[in-house]
Amino acid sequence: xxxxxxxxxxxxxxxxxxxxxxxxxxxDGLINNILSSWFGxxxxxxxxxxxxxxxxYVSSNIWQxxxxxxxxYLSAMSSIDPSLYEAAKxxxxxxxxQTFSITLPGIMSTIVILLILQIGNFMTIGADxxxxxxxxxxxxxxxxxxxxxxxxxxxxxxxxYSSAVGLFNSLINFTLLVLANTLSRRTSDxxxx
Numbered sequence: 001x002x003x004x005x006x007x008x009x010x011x012x013x014x015x016x017x018x019x020x021x022x023x024x025x026x027x028d029g030l031i032n033n034i035l036s037s038w039f040g041x042x043x044x045x046x047x048x049x050x051x052x053x054x055x056x057y058v059s060s061n062i063w064q065x066x067x068x069x070x071x072x073y074l075s076a077m078s079s080i081d082p083s084l085y086e087a088a089k090x091x092x093x094x095x096x097x098q099t100f101s102i103t104l105p106g107i108m109s110t111i112v113i114l115l116i117l118q119i120g121n122f123m124t125i126g127a128d129x130x131x132x133x134x135x136x137x138x139x140x141x142x143x144x145x146x147x148x149x150x151x152x153x154x155x156x157x158x159x160x161y162s163s164a165v166g167l168f169n170s171l172i173n174f175t176l177l178v179l180a181n182t183l184s185r186r187t188s189d190x191x192x193x
Contacts, residue, residue: 007067018132021060022047025107047133057130057142071116073107080106112190120177123169145169 009017024030025046032043046052080102089100104111110145129145145165153162177192185191 003067006063006070009064010068014126015132017060017064018129021056021133025056048135048137050138051143053134053138057133060129061126072110076107076110077103108188109190111172112184112188113192116177116180116184116192119180120173122176123173 009144021102026032027043031046032041035041036043044052046056077120084102084106088102093101123145125144125146127144130142130144130147131150134147146169149166149169152158152165161173181192
């Protein structure tokens with residue numbers, strides 16, 4: 001059950017995940033039913049309140065990516081030689097000492113590469129899920145560069161302005177990616193190129 005709940009959202013379309021969130025967070029949805037029946041809360045329209053949008057977006061991203069992240073890190077941990085753990089046990093190392101002395105150094109290259117890739121997408125937040133979840137009441141909280149470019153370029157037909165904003169966003173992402181890779185190359189052997 002835990003594997004299905006954590007792994008499946010990564011492999012399901014963003015449209016389906018957003019539809020599930022809309023259904024779960026509706027006034028008569030699963031979340032409101034649980035909160036009202038178990039804890040006595042009054043039902044809310046979570047997606048209509050701008051104060052809830054960030055929490056919903058961040059928690060749904062965690063839910064959507066936790067399974068994929070665990071697959072990557074578990075596969076990186078499987079490449080660590082088990083005899084290192086046995087030798088650490090013989091030397092008297094507890095679990096925390098094994099984690100900091102063997103596991104983290106063993107998966108550090110994976111951590112650094114994934115961090116560099118995430119820094120390259122730092123300014124490109126998933127505008128597709130935001131477009132599927134937000135509405136005019138949450139524009140002030142939910143609007144990001146991608147949705148701003150969409151609204152200015154497609155909805156308002158201001159193509160030159162939205163192209164300039166999109167290009168500037170891409171240049172910032174590229175600069176951050178190059179800086180992160182250069183910093184990683186200078187401090188360790190882990191790099192993208």
